[in-house]
Amino acid sequence: MTTTPTTSPVRPRGTTVLPSYDDDAPPARPRPSLGRPSADERFVRWGAWASALGLAWLVTQRLLPLPGPAWFLITWFVLGLVVTAVLSALTVSMVEVRDRVAAAVVTGGALVVGAALVSTLSFIVLRGWRPLLHGNFFVDDMAGVGPKDPFDMGGIAHAAVGSMIEIGIALVIVLPLGIGTAIFMTEVGGRFAGLVRTIVEAMTALPSVVAGLFVYTTVIVVAGWPRSGLAAALALAVMMLPIVARAADVVLRVVPGNLREAGLSLGASRWRTVWHVVLPTARPGLATAVILGVARGVGETSPVLLTSGAAAFMVVGPTDGVMNSLPLYIYTTVRSGEPQAITRAFAAATVLLALVLLLFVLARVVARPKRARRTRTTRPRAMKETTS
């Protein structure tokens, strides 16, 4: 079989042209693929970091005066990038070199953030686990307990109870108002709803300390109430209301419009459509919005700092004067400067973290679309509706 010379400008129609092969050409280099890296590539990738590890040891421990693990890690990362670039440049094109370096930088950045998160959580727990071993830490208050007293005296029950009371009152205010506003903005609409949405979105920018100062001025200075759990709850409510309303608004807006139209076309009134179609559809999202709002409110210190005052003893009545809460307890205890007290503060921070984590996991579980649960909860209601 002969190959047709490809240079010939005119070919009769219907002839098949076979490609010509140049025997002197260098062997074809395989294109870098986006799939799984080959063994060769893997070796270059991991070998670069291994050699950078050795180089980093050499540079920081033997050549330059850069003590400490931080410098070692930084040097390792920088050298790793350099070695990756050099090794890749030996085998692949510049485009691929840039790709590999970029991948390393992006992964490195994500690792730094992950390390920061892990260091935050583990640091708090490592410094604060000791008082948690004593049962009285969870059931006692700090009445009559000095900052230097041992851990088998005193506890944070008053702060935890105070936090619960304050966030509970705030929730009683925020839940109907926030979700009601969201329903008004999405389901009723109109020009006035647009105004409300603008204002609510603007007020999400309100710094929490300013919310606290607002309640401090109006409730405590002008109205003359004492500092109390109720004032703190009001401050938290002022802070949380725009956040929850806006998050609920976002959730309600993504409810598909054809569900509403289906409800209305079947003759349901607007109110019934909202109650039986829109709200059940959006329930997981609404729960998430509320729980995340609570998680934000329970950890917020500055509104409480301005309005509640820190009591060292158990206060249950929201209007019975000064009341403590977990973040405020942490802040005031750390400020005392006594090592023993600081350890207590870290223990309280561990409890607060666990609380926030619990709320967060709860929000995730609620938000997860679970088909079995949804049919179980909505079907009886729908059947009751049709039979009644």
Place this chain on the structure above:
Amino acid sequence: MTSLPLVDPSAPEAQPRRISRRATGADAVFVNVSRAVGASVLVITGGVGLFLGWQAFPTLQRYGWRFFTESDWLPEADVLGIAAVLLGTLQIAVVAMVIAFPLALLTALYISEYAPASLRSTLVSLVDLMAAIPSIVYGLWGFFLVMPHAAAFATFLQRHLGWIPVLDVKDTDPDAAIWDASRYTASAFCAGIAVSMMVLPMACAVMRQVFSQTPPGEKEAALALGATRWGMIRTVVLPFGRGGIIGGTMLALGRALGETIAVLLIISPAFDLKVRPLEIGTNSVSALIAGRFGDASASQLSALLAAGFVLFVITLAVNTLAAMVVNRSRSGAGAEA
């Protein structure tokens, strides 16, 4: 067989049904109740803003522009101004953004483009969890764990880059035999590190969400044309997500400006006009409010409210700008953070 409808000639002429858009019965109650709820929320939230402005008015009238140019806060001597605290607020926020922006961008890129698909939802939850961690926890972390290292790093910066005025620290010698660590702690730099951890997840969440909305067709087109993964990111994902990057960063900036408790825990208050973030002593508007509200008289309270109002106006402007940028970008539905 087709049966025609019977026509009764004696029947009265058919009247078109009257269609009313007015809600009746339960609907009227629903509409009016929800309108009342909306109005009350408008009154509450709008009332806060109006109240702040109204309370700030006497102070602004009394001190005029001096309120913005005076750096000292001496209520006894009738000298009040927020120049120093505003500058400190900006410095802390800028330091926080310098740290948070690249990390947030890289993390968002990693989660949306590089992470294995099975890990992705876990990583998204972790970022959300980071956003939910109370600021006092980051304050403790910044004060007890990071501050010594930050001071050492600040010394290093001054030793090698001290000729840049921003990185200088006055009245101290980094090469001295006995290292004076206290000059480098409690600075805007240290506070900025703690604040950066607070705002990073916020910026990251917005960026990641916008990145994840990149049309897959365009990404696949870039890959099909032979682009590497980084080439695809550079030419498709980043241009598409530009609005989200800017908007998320500004939302984070708005949060960084208003952060209180971590800043209050870390800084040592000072009322100097200086642009040396590595040096001890700074202040921010929110820390000023939290530190001074307790012993404030009526006029001082008005001054604090004025300071809070200025802070609120700044964060409001930043957030509004951010929302506009995110909404105008091609990605459309953006940030809910």
